[in-house]
Amino acid sequence: MTGHDHRHDVRSGAVSAGEPRRGFLVKAFAIACGGLASLVPAAAGVWAFLDPLGRRSAAARFIPVAELGAIPADGVPRRFPVITDRTDAWTGYAAEPIGAVWLRREPGSEAVQALTAKCPHAGCSVEMGPGGRCFRCPCHNSEFTFDGAIVAPSPSPRAMDSLECEIDKEGRVAVKWQDFLAGVAGKVAKR
Amino acid sequence: MNGPSATGGGRGPLGRLADFLDDRTGYRALVHEALYERVPGGARWRYVWGSTLVFAFMTQVITGLFLWANYAPSAQTAWESVWYIQHEMAGGWLLRGIHHFMAQAMVILLALHLLQVVIDGAYKAPREVNFWLGLVLMVLVLGMALTGYLLPWDQKGYWATIVATNLAGIVPVVGPSLQQLVVGGNEYGHHTLTRFFALHAGFLPATLVLFLVVHLALFRKHGLHAKQPITRPDAMFWPDQVLKDAVAMLAVMAVVLGVILVPAVRTMLAGGTVDWGHVGAELGAPADPAEAYAAARPEWYFLFLFQFLKVFEGWGATGEFFGAIVVPGLVMGVMFLMPIIGNWRLGHRFNVAFTLGIILGAGLLTALALDEDYCSLWIDKASLADAEKLHEATGGDEAKIAEALGNDASKIAAMKKQLARLEAWRNSHAFLEASRRAKVEAERAVELAGRPERIPPTGALDLVRHDPFLRGPKLFGLADGKDCASCHAFVDPAAADAAARFAAASAANLHGFGTTAWIRGLFDPKRVAGPEYFGNTAHKDGDMVAFVRDEMSDPSKWKPEEIEAVTVALAAEAGLPDPVARPEQVAHGRTLIADTDRCGACHTFHDNGTEPGSAPDLTGWGSREWLVGIVTDPTHERFYGESNDRMPAFGTTMETDQIGILADWLRGEWYRPLGHGPVKAAGAAAVR
Numbered sequence: 071m072t073g074h075d076h077r078h079d080v081r082s083g084a085v086s087a088g089e090p091r092r093g094f095l096v097k098a099f100a101i102a103c104g105g106l107a108s109l110v111p112a113a114a115g116v117w118a119f120l121d122p123l124g125r126r127s128a129a130a131r132f133i134p135v136a137e138l139g140a141i142p143a144d145g146v147p148r149r150f151p152v153i154t155d156r157t158d159a160w161t162g163y164a165a166e167p168i169g170a171v172w173l174r175r176e177p178g179s180e181a182v183q184a185l186t187a188k189c190p191h192a193g194c195s196v197e198m199g200p201g202g203r204c205f206r207c208p209c210h211n212s213e214f215t216f217d218g219a220i221v222a223p224s225p226s227p228r229a230m231d232s233l234e235c236e237i238d239k240e241g242r243v244a245v246k247w248q249d250f251l252a253g254v255a256g257k258v259a260k261r
Numbered sequence: 262m263n264g265p266s267a268t269g270g271g272r273g274p275l276g277r278l279a280d281f282l283d284d285r286t287g288y289r290a291l292v293h294e295a296l297y298e299r300v301p302g303g304a305r306w307r308y309v310w311g312s313t314l315v316f317a318f319m320t321q322v323i324t325g326l327f328l329w330a331n332y333a334p335s336a337q338t339a340w341e342s343v344w345y346i347q348h349e350m351a352g353g354w355l356l357r358g359i360h361h362f363m364a365q366a367m368v369i370l371l372a373l374h375l376l377q378v379v380i381d382g383a384y385k386a387p388r389e390v391n392f393w394l395g396l397v398l399m400v401l402v403l404g405m406a407l408t409g410y411l412l413p414w415d416q417k418g419y420w421a422t423i424v425a426t427n428l429a430g431i432v433p434v435v436g437p438s439l440q441q442l443v444v445g446g447n448e449y450g451h452h453t454l455t456r457f458f459a460l461h462a463g464f465l466p467a468t469l470v471l472f473l474v475v476h477l478a479l480f481r482k483h484g485l486h487a488k489q490p491i492t493r494p495d496a497m498f499w500p501d502q503v504l505k506d507a508v509a510m511l512a513v514m515a516v517v518l519g520v521i522l523v524p525a526v527r528t529m530l531a532g533g534t535v536d537w538g539h540v541g542a543e544l545g546a547p548a549d550p551a552e553a554y555a556a557a558r559p560e561w562y563f564l565f566l567f568q569f570l571k572v573f574e575g576w577g578a579t580g581e582f583f584g585a586i587v588v589p590g591l592v593m594g595v596m597f598l599m600p601i602i603g604n605w606r607l608g609h610r611f612n613v614a615f616t617l618g619i620i621l622g623a624g625l626l627t628a629l630a631l632d633e634d635y636c637s638l639w640i641d642k643a644s645l646a647d648a649e650k651l652h653e654a655t656g657g658d659e660a661k662i663a664e665a666l667g668n669d670a671s672k673i674a675a676m677k678k679q680l681a682r683l684e685a686w687r688n689s690h691a692f693l694e695a696s697r698r699a700k701v702e703a704e705r706a707v708e709l710a711g712r713p714e715r716i717p718p719t720g721a722l723d724l725v726r727h728d729p730f731l732r733g734p735k736l737f738g739l740a741d742g743k744d745c746a747s748c749h750a751f752v753d754p755a756a757a758d759a760a761a762r763f764a765a766a767s768a769a770n771l772h773g774f775g776t777t778a779w780i781r782g783l784f785d786p787k788r789v790a791g792p793e794y795f796g797n798t799a800h801k802d803g804d805m806v807a808f809v810r811d812e813m814s815d816p817s818k819w820k821p822e823e824i825e826a827v828t829v830a831l832a833a834e835a836g837l838p839d840p841v842a843r844p845e846q847v848a849h850g851r852t853l854i855a856d857t858d859r860c861g862a863c864h865t866f867h868d869n870g871t872e873p874g875s876a877p878d879l880t881g882w883g884s885r886e887w888l889v890g891i892v893t894d895p896t897h898e899r900f901y902g903e904s905n906d907r908m909p910a911f912g913t914t915m916e917t918d919q920i921g922i923l924a925d926w927l928r929g930e931w932y933r934p935l936g937h938g939p940v941k942a943a944g945a946a947a948v949r
Contacts, residue, residue, distance in 0.1 A: 097500045104507035107514045111320040114359055115327030117352030124351060155714075160338075160345040162715030 127260045128157075130248040132234075135171055138241040141182060146202065147174035147216055149187060152247055170195065171233060171245050172205070174216060184233040184245045185218045191226035193252040205230065227255045296499035298481075302491035304501035307381070309509035310374035311480070316510040317367040318473070321405075322466065324360040329462055332412070334454040337720035339414035340547040344710050344721065348538035358521040358541025364406055366517055368562040371399055372620060379599070379616045382609055383486035389600035391479040394472050396596055401469045408461035410560055414454060415545030416699060420557035422457075423449065424567075428585045431578060449550065538707070546702040547721040555695035558634070565626035568633075592619060637689035640682060648679035705731055708934055727918070733926020736919055745771070745923075748907065754782070754793065763792040768908070770794070774927055775835030775883030780828045786814040799906035804863060805876070826850035827860065835883025837928060854879055865899075874898040888924035889917070 135150045142148070151167040170187040189196045189207040196214065199206030204221060205214040213221035218230035234246035249260045283289045300308070331350065333342040346353035375395070378384055384392035411422040430440035445452025496502070525540045559567050566589070573580030595602075595615060602608040655661035657680075666672040702725070709724045710716050717723055725731055738744030739751060750766035752759050753773070763770055770793045773779040782788045789809040795801050813819045829842035830850025854860040855869035863876035878899045881887045890897065893912030896905045911920060925931060 096504055100500045100504035100507045102507075103511045104503070107316065107507065107510040108319070110514050110518065111323040111359055111363075114352055114356040115323055118346070118350050118356045119327055119330060121350040121353070157715050160341040160349070160710065160716050161718055163718060164714075 127249055130246050130259065132236055132244040133247045134242045134244045136173060136243045138175075138180070138182070138237055138243055141173045141175045141243065143175040143177050143179060145174065145176050145216065147172040147183075147185070147198075147205075149173075149198075152245070154247070169247070169249075172196070172230075173235075173243065173245075180237070182235045182237065182243055183217065184235040184243075185230045186233055186248075186250070188231070188249070188252070189226065190228050190231055190250065190252055190257075191224075196230065227253065228257060231257055296497075296503070298484075298498040300485055300496050300498055300502050301487035303493040303496040304498075304505050305488060306505055306509070307377055307488060308485060308502060309506050310370060310377050312506035313509050313513050314367065314370050314374055315473070315477075317363055317370055317513065318402075318469070320363045320514070321360060321367070324356055324363070325462060325466075327356055328360055332458075334412065334451075334458040336414065336450045336454065336548075337718070339412060339454050340544075340721050341710070341716050343413040343415075343544060344707065344716075347542070347544050348707060348711065354537050354541045355521065359517060361542030362517045362520050363513075364409060365560070365562065366513055367402055368406065370513070371402060375399065376616060376620065379612055381486060381488055382603065384600045384612070385603050385609075386600070388479070388483050388486065391476060391483065392600055393597060394476045394479065396593070398469060398472050398476060400593075401465055401472065405461055405465045405469070406560065406562070408457045408465065411457045412454070412461060413544055414548045415703070416548055416552070416554045417543075417545040417557065419449070419548030419550075420554040421559045422453075424557070424559070428581065431582050432586055433582070449548075544703065544707065545699060546706040547725055549722055549725070554699065556692060556699045558630075561627065564630045565623035568626040568630035633685065634689055634692045637686045637693060640686045640689075642686060645679060645683045645686060648676060648683045651676065652680060652683060702731060709932060711934065712932055727922060728931060729922050729925035730931040732919075732922050733931075736915075736923045737926065750793070754778075759793075764797075766792060767797045768906075769798070771927055774888075775832065775837050777828050777832045777839050780831050784809055784813055784824055784828065786810045799904075803904070823849075823853055827853050830854055831879065831882055834879065834881050834887075835928070837883070874902040875904075877901060883928075885921065885924045885928060885930075888927060889920050892920050892923060893917070 133152055133154050135152055136148075140148070140150075149170055149172055152169045152171055153165055153167050156163045156166045156168050172185045172187055174183045174185075175181070185196075185205075187196050188194075189209065189212055191207065191212050192209055194207050194209035196205050196207045196212075199213060204216065205218075206212070207226070210225045212224045212226035214224075214226070214230050215221060218232060220226055220229055231248075231250045233248065236244045236246075238244070251258045251260060279289075328346065331342060331346050331353070333339065343357070347357055348354075378392065378395065407422075407425060411418045426440050426444055429443060430436045432439060441447060443453075443456065445456045521541045525535045525537070528535050558564065566585070569588070570581060570584045573584040576583065599612045599615075603612055605611075651662060651665060655665060662676060662680075663673055666676060705728065706721055706725050709728055710721055734740065736744065737749075737751060738746035745751075748766060748768035750763050750768075750770040751772050752762045752770055754770070756762075783794055786809055788794060790796050790801055790806045795803065795806055800806065813824060826846050826849040828850070829839075830847045831854065832839050833842065833847045833850075851866075854864070855866045857869060857871060860866065860879065861869045861871050863871070864879045865871045865873050866879045877891070878887075891900045892915075894910040895901050895908040896903070896910060901908070915923075
């Protein structure tokens with residue numbers, strides 16, 4: 071950082087033969103030193119900034135969400151919160167709602183169908199549609215039948231995401247909780 | 262950075278693009294203007310300091326922005342997010358390390374730049390305004406250093422900031438309001454952090470950039486103030502001075518990286534594994550307004566001010582006002598007047614002498630401050646034995662000391678010196694002890710934060726406050742001999758000074774309470790009436806002592822394997838992880854304890870039918886629940902009832918959860934990371 075002395079207003083163009091011509095190596099060395107010194111903080115910053123790329127979603131696991139008896143066998147889905155321990159960077163939350171599922175049972179059947187309440191279009195929360203005859207997402211009006219299929223025309227690229235379901239001997243219903251990428255045609259689990 | 266020869270011509274596609282850009286922006290003239298400036302007398306190393314400062318500032322901006330991307334300023338998230346950056350994020354330790362140490366490098370570079378400008382007389386006409394701008398920039402940098410120190414919200418930053426903001430409060434008239442505005446209220450908390458963060462990352466750097474732009478523009482206007490006399494031919498800024506500047510920048514960065522990495526490299530060379538979270542900038546325990554922090558010190562570059570204030574200690578608030586506001590204000594005032602003073606005949610010499618004097622004075626004060634804190638490391642305490650004895654005998658009473666020395670004036674003077682050294686040693690020792698404890702607490706806080714459950718939403722301070730390992734010794738009164746420790750010893754019987762410390766206690770040793778080792782000592786006829794157990798209590802001549810001495814020591818009444826069975830059965834009640842006893846041995850022991858002809862004659866045990874009140878219930882003896890019960894109320898019929906000896910019912914003075922923490926600590930139950938004990942050996946020994 072320097073300039074010309076105020077007494078001589080001489081530009082480089084007027085520099086005489088007395089001006090030493092510096093070789094390529096000197097310039098390269100100056101750029102290398104300055105570049106290297108500046109690279110260090112930038113590299114450290116980018117290294118830390120990229121940290122989230124190395125992090126994975128919690129592994130998919132079965133989380134109990136309801137008693138079988140709480141799901142009426144009338145073919146109409148009921149919404150249940152998914153409650154489990156959750157980690158958000160440095161904070162650990164005990165028993166927090168992390169999402170919701172729609173559970174449904176056909177008359178006379180023990181089998182439970184589980185659909186995640188997260189809309190596969192843009193990730194809003196799917197609700198019961200008007201009249202209670204289908205699902206509807208309030209954000210962009212995607213509609214789905216009770217078994218999750220798209221009601222055309224729909225902005226959603228795919229049907230609602232089904233989740234694996236397990237019922238233990240005591241009649242507790244657990245779903246294999248997983249988060250899927252929104253906005254794509256395929257059902258792809260988040261990393 | 263290209264010279265005209267590299268960009269001119271415009272024959273290839275690149276050249277044509279350059280021509281296009283130059284046509285639209287005129288960048289070649291700009292680059293030319295920036296690079297091709299004459300340096301009268303040629304490039305010199307003494308001109309690099311300004312450039313290194315700009316480089317240091319840019320480093321702070323870059324690392325600061327990336328830190329900002331991960332920092333959360335609030336009382337429950339500041340420490341936590343910094344912990345996450347330092348210990349969990351890839352490269353976070355390096356990012357924070359560079360920011361932390363470059364801040365310190367910047368203070369040194371500021372001093373060098375100022376010194377060079379004053380010595381070379383670069384503040385004189387026509388550069389006065391630029392000198393003043395430089396002084397403003399200096400104050401801004403120091404302000405950023407001060408505000409940045411608080412942001413991790415650890416004990417160190419928190420208590421240092423309390424001192425700094427209290428000093429702001431002593432400014433006449435506006436002081437208290439100023440303090441309230443900076444702190445964001447009357448209490449330190451969320452708004453202290455949000456305000457300090459806004460100052461540190463917003464107001465101050467934005468102001469600094471404004472001043473810096475004008476500073477650089479004026480610098481270019483007046484040109485470089487060349488070192489006189491000019492003996493060598495002029496040179497160009499590019500590449501001659503740029504090369505020197507770049508080498509200096511790289512050197513600064515190398516020093517910063519060295520400070521961060523050298524300890525880690527040494528660990529590696531010694532064959533150890535490096536815990537990268539502990540490399541670089543320190544992170545203390547979370548700020549705790551309830552835990553005064555004896556090791557609180559400002560960052561080293563403010564240590565001279567801290568020491569300077571001590572000069573005025575006896576003067577009260579006036580002294581503080583004088584030392585913290587008036588004198589630094591006068592010094593800054595003289596510096597602002599330097600361009601005018603410099604016009605007088607001896608003015609320049611005065612300015613140089615003044616600046617050197619201030620820097621030397623600050624250095625001297627820093628050395629004094631360090632000496633006060635660390636002198637116990639080099640004062641030979643053995644040489645102060647006489648002074649120590651005399652001090653103890655007289656209680657420091659001057660008349661008594663004079664009498665003891667036969668009123669010999671020379672002896673009294675010599676002794677006074679020794680006594681002063683003794684006090685210095687003690688103060689330093691207390692500081693080092695506080696620093697060591699602070700280190701243990703910091704490491705433990707980090708360990709707790711790293712649990713798989715992570716930090717609760719209430720914050721890391723909550724974890725620290727409920728940690729038996731940290732809190733237990735304080736509740737017990739281990740360090741100051743209060744509370745439990747005012748009667749009970751807590752000493753490993755294998756310790757060298759165990760006997761003396763047992764003798765000094767007036768109730769049983771609780772170290773290892775609930776373990777087979779502790780019970781074996783109780784059943785030892787030689788130890789039961791010693792100070793380690795009942796020797797210094799009303800139970801010295803009680804039924805238990807008599808029972809151990811007369812009955813249990815008689816092999817015809819108690820076979821050794823029966824005593825052992827009772828021992829392991831009692832330890833099983835406590836439920837501590839002990840060498841595993843055989844189930845049938847425990848069952849045998851339980852029968853013997855319940856037996857109304859043996860232990861059960863006095864002690865209740867499960868449903869053995871003994872009337873409660875004559876001796877403590879042995880059901881769940883030594884368990885957490887049992888310990889909470891006896892500490893809450895030892896006079897309850899389940900425990901000592903009317904035969905309770907002096908032990909207060911702490912249920913009236915302590916919260917139940919605190920008694921629980923105490924019980925957990927006595928039982929040695931606290932979180933331990935896999936692979937090693939809490940805070941490793943040195944730390945554990947330190948807290949206990």
